[in-house]
Amino acid sequence: MxxxxxxxxxxxxxxxxxxxxxxxxxxxxxxxxxxxxxxxxxxxxxxxxxxxxxPGLDHKTRELITLALAIGGGVEREVKSHTRGFLNHGGTKKELVELLIQIAVYSGFPRMIAGTYGIIEVFEERGLFKPPKPLPAPKLKPKSKSKSKAGRAHK
Amino acid sequence: MxxxxxxxxxxxxxxxxxxxxxxxxxxxxxxxxxxxxxxxxxxxxxxxxxxxxxPGLDHKTRELITLALAIGGGVEREVKSHTRGFLNHGGTKKELVELLIQIAVYSGFPRMIAGTYGIIEVFEERGLFKPPKPLPAPKLKPKSKSKSKAGRAHK
Amino acid sequence: MxxxxxxxxxxxxxxxxxxxxxxxxxxxxxxxxxxxxxxxxxxxxxxxxxxxxxPGLDHKTRELITLALAIGGGVEREVKSHTRGFLNHGGTKKELVELLIQIAVYSGFPRMIAGTYGIIEVFEERGLFKPPKPLPAPKLKPKSKSKSKAGRAHK
Amino acid sequence: MxxxxxxxxxxxxxxxxxxxxxxxxxxxxxxxxxxxxxxxxxxxxxxxxxxxxxPGLDHKTRELITLALAIGGGVEREVKSHTRGFLNHGGTKKELVELLIQIAVYSGFPRMIAGTYGIIEVFEERGLFKPPKPLPAPKLKPKSKSKSKAGRAHK
Amino acid sequence: MxxxxxxxxxxxxxxxxxxxxxxxxxxxxxxxxxxxxxxxxxxxxxxxxxxxxxPGLDHKTRELITLALAIGGGVEREVKSHTRGFLNHGGTKKELVELLIQIAVYSGFPRMIAGTYGIIEVFEERGLFKPPKPLPAPKLKPKSKSKSKAGRAHK
Amino acid sequence: MxxxxxxxxxxxxxxxxxxxxxxxxxxxxxxxxxxxxxxxxxxxxxxxxxxxxxPGLDHKTRELITLALAIGGGVEREVKSHTRGFLNHGGTKKELVELLIQIAVYSGFPRMIAGTYGIIEVFEERGLFKPPKPLPAPKLKPKSKSKSKAGRAHK
Structure with missing residues (x-):
């Protein structure tokens, strides 16, 4: 059995x-x-x-909790997963913004910022957000160093 | 102004x-x-x-989020504060139990256990829970060492 | 079934x-x-x-891993639980000392220190360690404030 | 008003x-x-x-504190932001190296290493550091798998 | 040698x-x-x-960094140790208050609160702070349960 | 000398x-x-x-501990380093899988997942694992946004 x-x-x-x-x-x-x-x-x-x-909590509330834990605990991959989960169970952008601002209070602004980046990626993925065009600021990154940096990032 | x-x-x-x-x-x-x-x-x-x-989230939901962050992040003092907050805004014991079990999944069982101790203290404080009588197990702690330990605990 | x-x-x-x-x-x-x-x-x-x-890992090794996670993650209550677990599955004081010193390298000295306090409590509990007598230093804590402090500690 | x-x-x-x-x-x-x-x-x-x-602390000291919190807490994005902030308020490379080494003591070597990578990126960005040429070690990464890995990294 | x-x-x-x-x-x-x-x-x-x-950083600045890491990382025992260290190397109460408020921004208010409790204990220890008399609020904690709770706290 | x-x-x-x-x-x-x-x-x-x-612990056990601390503490770069270290000192895939599952219990599933990604990368690097072909799911990511996202990821 x-x-x-x-x-x-x-x-x-x-x-x-x-x-x-x-x-x-x-x-x-x-x-x-x-x-x-x-x-x-x-x-x-x-x-x-x-x-x-x-049955004790509805799925939307559970995803809200999980997302809070993911953003507050700095597990960035899960931020994207459970932003999807929260939206898939009926959560709204407005609620996500409130969650982010509340996390600034209890886990600090850096966690709010990191969480915002993850959430934004999901909105882009769904075609619900278009990031502003980058400013014409060519001085920020010299030449094509970004490649070597990316390659190094996971050593 | x-x-x-x-x-x-x-x-x-x-x-x-x-x-x-x-x-x-x-x-x-x-x-x-x-x-x-x-x-x-x-x-x-x-x-x-x-x-x-x-206004974007109701107070009970906000306290649930804060409590998740406090238990998941291991800030024990805030567990008690926001258990009070959650109950004061209409939260129930049943929801707290669900939160604890969900935290085991996302932050590990030790955080669930630590959170449970904090929540239990608030229920005792309000006369809503009476811990079981300790077993007659005198071997566990020899003599009155607990005092010296307590004194050492915050050096 | x-x-x-x-x-x-x-x-x-x-x-x-x-x-x-x-x-x-x-x-x-x-x-x-x-x-x-x-x-x-x-x-x-x-x-x-x-x-x-x-079956993939023996119980002593599993308790060593759990204890590493508890000390490294700062979940103090579990330090005591799994020090007991490690000793109950055949672990030794010598191995605990090595674990503590290695944790200093990977999680920082404060975690090593906090872990040591927890481990010492279990050794006291079992009558395997007697802390040195405190130095005659009465200036450290004025009067009987310790009680009010203890009372405040979990508000 | x-x-x-x-x-x-x-x-x-x-x-x-x-x-x-x-x-x-x-x-x-x-x-x-x-x-x-x-x-x-x-x-x-x-x-x-x-x-x-x-006014109670000067901006350079505040950025040093923030950077310590970012490196110690593992919020990598903020390491770069506040390395810029620290340098923009008059901080020096020498002080950054001291901070990194001290973080090894209090938060463990992995945090020091992660912080060093972030700080180095800012020095590269400003043309103040040129990483050494990679060794001719073609065995390390087979073929062009890096792309699939990068794509997977944020699912 | x-x-x-x-x-x-x-x-x-x-x-x-x-x-x-x-x-x-x-x-x-x-x-x-x-x-x-x-x-x-x-x-x-x-x-x-x-x-x-x-020699790269003075002792007072080093203790400030350590204290930031201890409060931000939630290692409460070290908060007391390095509050003493900071004061012993010439740090002031004013600077500690600024540190605490800045930590609220970067690690969240709960860490600021927990750090404040630790710092206050050191000021009490040195006779530099006297906590206000507790309000006459006998309902908060029923009977003498605090003892059983204290005993349970470290199981 | x-x-x-x-x-x-x-x-x-x-x-x-x-x-x-x-x-x-x-x-x-x-x-x-x-x-x-x-x-x-x-x-x-x-x-x-x-x-x-x-000498108190063998190198394989030490790498197992370090890997537990790296995965449990969310220091992703070190997951790869010490997966290599564990394998280089005789550790096996079977033991890594057990470690990952045990970490789910004590640090939560998100840490297990993140650790798995890091470990998989090392197995790919060594030609010991080939990820399954991605499903033909072109809707997931619209156009070539991934580049802008990657560029933004470390600002």
Missing amino acids: VATVRSQKFIRGNNLRRKTLGEAGEERRRLLEAFHPDLMRYPIEFAFGDVLSR | VATVRSQKFIRGNNLRRKTLGEAGEERRRLLEAFHPDLMRYPIEFAFGDVLSR | VATVRSQKFIRGNNLRRKTLGEAGEERRRLLEAFHPDLMRYPIEFAFGDVLSR | VATVRSQKFIRGNNLRRKTLGEAGEERRRLLEAFHPDLMRYPIEFAFGDVLSR | VATVRSQKFIRGNNLRRKTLGEAGEERRRLLEAFHPDLMRYPIEFAFGDVLSR | VATVRSQKFIRGNNLRRKTLGEAGEERRRLLEAFHPDLMRYPIEFAFGDVLSR
Whole structure:
């Protein structure tokens, strides 16, 4: 019976995860499962199937909490994931702005700023925001050093 | 005119802070103001008067966010403050339990445990929870060492 | 069948947890279960029953990792719990000293110091360490202020 | 009168921010204001206009503190911003090196290393540092995988 | 020759540490050395003897940095130690208040509050601050529960 | 005599560092030394020469601890460095997967996910892992916005 029980939890978790994280979540799932299946089993079964499926809080509120934890804790990748999740469960830009400003109070302005960058990327991704054209300021970065920097960034 | 403007913000912030943090908040305010008034001016004017008074999110949701940040970030003193705040704005024990379990997923079980201790203290404080009697286990702590430990704890 | 499956995982988790955390863990379990049973269900089923029971790493190594995370992450309560866990699974004082010194390198000396205080408390608790007598330095703390301070500490 | 009062604080804050963060700060301001103006109102009015304009500490010392918090807290984007700020208020490379080494002691070597990368980027940006040529080590990264990695990095 | 070399560094570090942390630092040193001498060897030789003795920053500025890291990083024990250190190297209360307010901006108000409590304890310890009398508010804490709570706090 | 003593420690540390971090570590060393030699002196002499050379724990266990601290503490650059270190000292993929899953329990799933990305990059780097082909999902990112985003990412 273990298999069936696990499957139900897995299916429930997978469905909720899909609805929450969308296509980008699927891409992550495929990558992690390719490395080792158990790396996705627990996020799907325990996080989404057990905890986030509990009825005590609605999904939008849960995503708001997760996003607060991600921005406040400086886990930038999750900021994008759960901005998607929050929007996918009915959250609004207005609420995101309020969250960001409140985080400035409780975790400091740098976390607010970093969170804003992540949230903006999701709005760009969805075609809901177009960043202003950069100022004609060619002095800021000399030559084509950006490439060497990018290459170095993850050593 | 500056004085008047400031007063309005201060009064608005102070009222919201009082409603949120209750008597323990007043005790803290008196202590910090006695040390230096500006240490309370910004929490009252900026945090409560400016940010937390913004209409975009209701007070209960804001306290839920703050509590998530406090538990996830390990700022234990604020766990108690904002458990009071969450309850004072209509939050329930059931929601707190959901928050704790969700924090286990996103910040790890140790943060959930630490948050639970803080929340329990507030429920005891209000006479809403009575801890179980300790087991008759005299071997755990030899003699009266606890005092020396307590004294050492903040050196 | 769910109940049975859950029971097996719960029993396995509970047994491992008991062996790891000892009497103090039981005291914590009783407190948290009195507040809400689910607060212990997931630590027992998921943390101990699922993850920590996996065969890929031995229990002593797992406790070493947990202790590193607790000291490095500043979750002081868990330092004590998992010092007990590490010793209960065969770890030694010598290894703890090495862990502490290595943490100074990777998380900074303050984390090493805080971790040392927690570890020392467990050694005192077991009668394996006796702190040196305090120096006759009565000037350090004026009068009996320590009580008011302690009272204030968790407001 | 509110508008005028706000303007003065805003103008003072904006001037100090401009002097501190320079052109890159302006670019950030334009982006965040385009997303929502309040995301810049508080950093300018409260952070720069209120707090950082207080006379009790000079601007160079304030930037040193901010940089310590950014490196110690792992907020990498702010490392670059406030390295610029520290240099713009008269700080020196020598002092930055001392700060980095001291951070190794109190926050661990990984934070020192991460901070060094951020500081170096600002020195490159200003043409004050030229990184050594990479060693002829073609085995390190096979083929052109870096692109797929970069694409994945922010999912 | 090793011994001599080590001694010089140790003596230099120990002297600076003594001047910085004072009597409370000696008490800590005796405790940690009693547990294992190497736990003090590196703080004295490397932290104080090597790094903090470097001439590039004066001792007062170094203590300001350390205090910023301690408050911003939430290592409460070190807040007290390095408040003493900052004052012992000529720092003032006014500068501490500015540091606290700036930390609110960059690490959030909860860190400012926690830091304030630690700093206040040192001022009390030195007889430089007397907390206001508690308000006559007997309802806040029912009966003598504080003892059981204190006992539970470090399980 | 100082010079000789230092050299021995430096040589021992440098050898261990080389064996641990490999070519990427050499690239980092060259960059940091070019900026300021002392930025590498302490990591080599103190971290590798003093602490990591202590006999009390084997190198593989030490790298496991460091990796736990890096993933749990969110210092992503070090995840890659010490994944290399762990593998270079005989660690296995199986143990890394166990470490990741255990970190989900104690530091939360987001840290597990971030750690997995870093570890995967090292496996790709060594030709030991090939990520699955991306799904044909062209809607996810409109046009060539990724460049502007990348450019913005480190402002």
